[in-house]
Amino acid sequence: MKPARFDYLRAGSLAEAHEVLAAEGNDARIVAGGQTLMPMLSMRLARPKVLVDIMHLPELRKITDDAQAIRVGAAVRQAELLASPQLAETQPLLAAALPWVGHAQTRSRGTVCGSAAHADPSAEIPLSLIALGGTIELASRRKKRSIKAEDFFTGMMSTARAPEELIEAVIFPKAQRGYGYAFKEFGRRHGDFAIVACAAIASDTGTRLAIGGVADRPMARDFGPLDGSALDDALDEFAFDLDARDDLHATARYRRELVRRLGRATMEEARRCRV
Amino acid sequence: MPRLEGHARHRVRFTVNGHMAEAHVEPRALLSDVLRQQLALTGTHVGCEHGVCGACTIQIDGVPARSCLTLAVQADGADIRTVEGLAPQSGQLSVLQDAFRRHHALQCGFCTAGILMSLDRFLKDNADPSEEELRDYLGGHLCRCTGYVPIVAAALDAAKRLREGATHA
Numbered sequence: 001m002k003p004a005r006f007d008y009l010r011a012g013s014l015a016e017a018h019e020v021l022a023a024e025g026n027d028a029r030i031v032a033g034g035q036t037l038m039p040m041l042s043m044r045l046a047r048p049k050v051l052v053d054i055m056h057l058p059e060l061r062k063i064t065d066d067a068q069a070i071r072v073g074a075a076v077r078q079a080e081l082l083a084s085p086q087l088a089e090t091q092p093l094l095a096a097a098l099p100w101v102g103h104a105q106t107r108s109r110g111t112v113c114g115s116a117a118h119a120d121p122s123a124e125i126p127l128s129l130i131a132l133g134g135t136i137e138l139a140s141r142r143k144k145r146s147i148k149a150e151d152f153f154t155g156m157m158s159t160a161r162a163p164e165e166l167i168e169a170v171i172f173p174k175a176q177r178g179y180g181y182a183f184k185e186f187g188r189r190h191g192d193f194a195i196v197a198c199a200a201i202a203s204d205t206g207t208r209l210a211i212g213g214v215a216d217r218p219m220a221r222d223f224g225p226l227d228g229s230a231l232d233d234a235l236d237e238f239a240f241d242l243d244a245r246d247d248l249h250a251t252a253r254y255r256r257e258l259v260r261r262l263g264r265a266t267m268e269e270a271r272r273c274r275v
Numbered sequence: 276m277p278r279l280e281g282h283a284r285h286r287v288r289f290t291v292n293g294h295m296a297e298a299h300v301e302p303r304a305l306l307s308d309v310l311r312q313q314l315a316l317t318g319t320h321v322g323c324e325h326g327v328c329g330a331c332t333i334q335i336d337g338v339p340a341r342s343c344l345t346l347a348v349q350a351d352g353a354d355i356r357t358v359e360g361l362a363p364q365s366g367q368l369s370v371l372q373d374a375f376r377r378h379h380a381l382q383c384g385f386c387t388a389g390i391l392m393s394l395d396r397f398l399k400d401n402a403d404p405s406e407e408e409l410r411d412y413l414g415g416h417l418c419r420c421t422g423y424v425p426i427v428a429a430a431l432d433a434a435k436r437l438r439e440g441a442t443h444a
Contacts, residue, residue, distance in 0.1 A: 001324045005281035008302035008348045012276070031349070038344040039325035041303075050278070051302070053349060079338070103415030105393055106326060108338040109345070191414045 003041035007050040014059065017052050017166055018141040025163035030054055032075055035102065035110035036118040060168065065090065070172045071137075078107040078115070078125075090174050092273070093132060093199055096183035097124040103191045113167045116152075119159050122194040122213035124185070126153055128172065130218040131199035131210035135171040140164040146171075153217040179203050180274035184266045186258055188249070195250045196258035200270035207267045209235075214242040214255050223267070231267075235260045279348060287351040291316065292360030300347045307331040307342035310357060318358040318388050322417070329416035332389035333357050339393045339415075358388035361395060363443045371395055371433040373444030380429035382420035390416045394430050402438055406431065 011017040020028050029048040031037055032055055040046040054060055060075035063084050070091060072081055078101050081087070081094070088095040101107055101115065101124050115125040116136060128134070129149035136152045138145050138161060152160050161167065175181060180202040185194045197212035210220035221238050223231065239259035244252035279285045284299040291314060298313040305324075310316045310333070322328035324343045331342040334356040361369045368376065371394055381387040390413065397404070397412050404412075409430050413423060 002305070002308075003303040005301065005303055007278050007281045008346065009278040010276040010348075010351075031346075034344055034346070034349065035326060035341075038305075038346075042305075042324055042343075049281075051346075055349070102326075103329075104397075104412055105329060105332050105339045105341060105415040106344070109335070109340045189414060190411060 001042040001044075003038075004044055004047050006041075006048050008053065009050060010053045010056055012056075014057055014139075014166075014168075015141075017054055017057070018139070018164075020050060020052050021164045021166060022141045024050060028052055030074075030117070030166060032114045033077060033110040034114075035106045036114060036120070054166070065174070067174070069135075069174055070094075071169050072112045072172070073169050074111065074113040074167055076112055078102070078110050078112055079104070081112050082107065091132070091172055091181070092175055093181040093183055093201070094128055094172060096181070097128050097185075097197075097199065100124050100183070100185050100190070100194070100197070113170055116170050117159065117161065117167050119153050119157050119217065120193070121156055121216055121218065122197060124183075124194070124197055124212065125170075127197055127199050127210055127212035127218040128183075129153075129170060130220050131201060131208065132173050134173065136161075136167060137169040137171065138162075138165040139168045140166065144168075150220070156216040178274065180270040180272065182266045182269035182273055184262050184269070186262055193249075196255055196262055198259075198263050198266035200263075200266040202267065202270035202274055204274075207270060209238070209263050209267055211238075211242060211259055211263065214239075214244045214259060231264065232260070235263055238263070276351075285348065287347050289350050289353045289355050291355045292357060296355075298347060302346065302348050304347045305343050306333075306345040306347045306350050306355075309347040310342060310355075316357050316359055320385050320388055322385065327417070328386070329389045329393070330386050332392045332416070334392055334396060337396070339396050356392070358391055361391060368444040369395075370436050370441045370443060371398065371430070374429040374433035374436065375426075378425045378429035378432060380421060380425040386416055386418045386420075390418070390426060394433070398430070398434050398437060402434065404430070404434060 027049040031051045060073040062073045082098040134149045185197040194213040199210045201208045206224040212218040239256040244255040320330040322330035326341045326344045333342045
């Protein structure tokens with residue numbers, strides 16, 4: 001398994017990366033950490049004409065924050081975000097979910113924005129963006145735009161990014177007082193793709209639950225202050241609405257059961273974690 | 276760096292185990308293949324070639340990474356360390372390598388180089404790891420011989436010896 005031929009350009013500036021994307025569109029692919037793109041190249045599922053390496057652009061290597069949110073640049077590695085100071089306080093959902101992204105040996109190279117770009121339905125970073133109501137910043141030669149995560153992820157490995165656009169950053173809202181956050185995942189082994197991944201955010205008005213690994217993209221639903229069998233019924237409805245499919249790893253029925261049980265456990269933990 | 280044409284070979288330079296190395300590669304050349312085929316560093320093994328098995332794990336700029344998921348051109352200018360760089364000198368094993376030998380932490384040896392490169396870094400960051408932390412970390416590697424028990428034992432033993440100040444076997 002070797003990649004087909006492609007040109008390689010180590011971008012010296014953002015403008016240079018934008019130029020190549022504008023000129024070559026879908027024939028160009030951005031490479032950052034390469035942890036999802038490289039397997040696709042080797043299996044020849046992707047055959048770009050040119051790879052544009054953005055890892056040497058210092059403006060993309062930054063994690064910045066303000067009172068409301070954490071902004072993660074396109075060249076920030078997953079391990080760097082996980083190691084950023086006080087992440088467990090500023091956004092406990094990210095601190096809980098990131099250790100489930102691949103393995104330590106791939107988080108050392110893989111980027112946060114690369115995972116968003118790839119949009120695997122079972123991936124933890126897109127799930128966290130959907131759960132938290134995050135934002136994706138896109139830029140092309142002509143314009144910049146910000147798009148909500150729920151509008152960005154459009155299906156199985158597909159996004160609203162236009163061929164000439166580059167993801168410059170993703171933005172995660174910070175934890176708020178009075179809210180609780182929890183993450184749980186079930187896979188065959190730690191580091192495998194999630195069969196079902198759950199992220200929950202609890203407040204005094206109810207609990208939001210986002211599910212990865214079931215539908216063609218991560219999906220969230222807001223539940224009111226339900227409990228007992230009323231919550232069971234609401235979760236059952238959510239589980240069926242996700243339209244689970246049978247595959248090699250698990251049956252649709254099994255996935256629905258995980259949504260009901262692991263989903264409920266995640267919601268309960270988020271409620272307990274409210275501060 | 277100009278745009279490197281896909282059909283041509285281009286010079287890349289990086290340090291490998293402290294020495295400057297140079298290779299001429301197509302942009303599509305995987306770092307794992309360049310290490311093995313051009314630089315004759317065949318201690319790094321190639322298993323699945325899509326990042327799952329961990330056999331090809333090396334250290335790039337000090338952190339464990341899959342050499343099969345890295346292009347040689349991406350590594351231009353990087354500091355690379357492979358299993359050949361672990362032993363302090365010819366004929367002498369590192370503390371970790373020696374623990375692997377004493378605990379029979381390898382049988383066929385195919386996965387071993389990658390696991391050593393991962394654990395070498397892990398034990399620098401975690402001087403006193405728990406078995407659970409080790410097992411979680413080793414989740415990034417597949418071994419089909421040992422069942423992992425002797426690997427975990429060797430790593431715990433190496434950690435203890437390193438804490439006691441051992442510098443080599």
